Amino acid sequence: MPVLHDMEFAAGGLLVAYRASAQPQELTIEVATAGTAEFPMSVASLRAVIEAVNRGAAGGAVFDPLLGAAERLDGPWDGEGVLGPAYRWTLRVAGVAPLFVRNIVEELRRAGADHPVTRMSLVGTLPLDGSEMSVREGLVRSWLDDRATYLEAWPHREFPVDVEPTDHVANLRIELATSITPEIRSELEATSVWWLNAIRNYVSEEGLEVVMNPSKTLPAFGSSRTEFRAHYAEFLYKRAPARALLQNLLYRFHRSVAPIARVALQL
Numbered sequence: 001m002p003v004l005h006d007m008e009f010a011a012g013g014l015l016v017a018y019r020a021s022a023q024p025q026e027l028t029i030e031v032a033t034a035g036t037a038e039f040p041m042s043v044a045s046l047r048a049v050i051e052a053v054n055r056g057a058a059g060g061a062v063f064d065p066l067l068g069a070a071e072r073l074d075g076p077w078d079g080e081g082v083l084g085p086a087y088r089w090t091l092r093v094a095g096v097a098p099l100f101v102r103n104i105v106e107e108l109r110r111a112g113a114d115h116p117v118t119r120m121s122l123v124g125t126l127p128l129d130g131s132e133m134s135v136r137e138g139l140v141r142s143w144l145d146d147r148a149t150y151l152e153a154w155p156h157r158e159f160p161v162d163v164e165p166t167d168h169v170a171n172l173r174i175e176l177a178t179s180i181t182p183e184i185r186s187e188l189e190a191t192s193v194w195w196l197n198a199i200r201n202y203v204s205e206e207g208l209e210v211v212m213n214p215s216k217t218l219p220a221f222g223s224s225r226t227e228f229r230a231h232y233a234e235f236l237y238k239r240a241p242a243r244a245l246l247q248n249l250l251y252r253f254h255r256s257v258a259p260i261a262r263v264a265l266q267l
Helices: 041-054 100-108 137-144 182-199 239-256
Strands: 014-019 025-033 069-074 086-094 117-124 134-136 161-164 170-176 220-223 227-232 260-266
Touching (some): 014 137, 025 100, 041 069, 100 137, 161 239, 182 220
Antiparallel strands (some): 025 086, 025 117, 069 086
């Protein structure tokens, strides 16, 4: 049984045919829901998927976070069609690990807002080859039932990460090897928030679904000339996979925005 709610469609209404690759391919996503939504949650969910890929969160231990790329080619984004009840998007993606398909399915279960998903399909243009890079719905169902299988960290590090265990809170401190400009500060804040968006479907340490309370979960920020801080007054997600995903986000930031000297994480 899936660990998250509103996943009943996965038993008989889920179709997946995807082979992960560092090379670009098209990924067609179709979602059917039980009714017309009152607000465009579909856009927010799809944007969360695209942002996660483009910020380095989708490669896991399989692809360098720099390779992650996602672009919407077709499908509802604004105006007509964003309320459903059916959606069809075409994305161009690259560097998306097989296990990230779990993240996509769990995020897009939200597409209908107050109307549950009844059917979902994800089909890539690359033919399946029977390797570990190829994914079908049976494997995805096993991941949806699993409280422990999430994306791992890219194994190559370019800056030290010191981790101190804590309970139910999190503190992130990033020391840069350069001064923090307003543009860099903005990107650091965005990375800190998109981390939460990328893990919001992860379970807690106890294996339970987490209900986000924005007033407690969204971070408070501070910074000095070279140091940035983010404090999360409530952090209930499973620690190890949350840390792994953050490390990949920061690796991408380090390589594409500004160099990181060291990271301290209370989590």
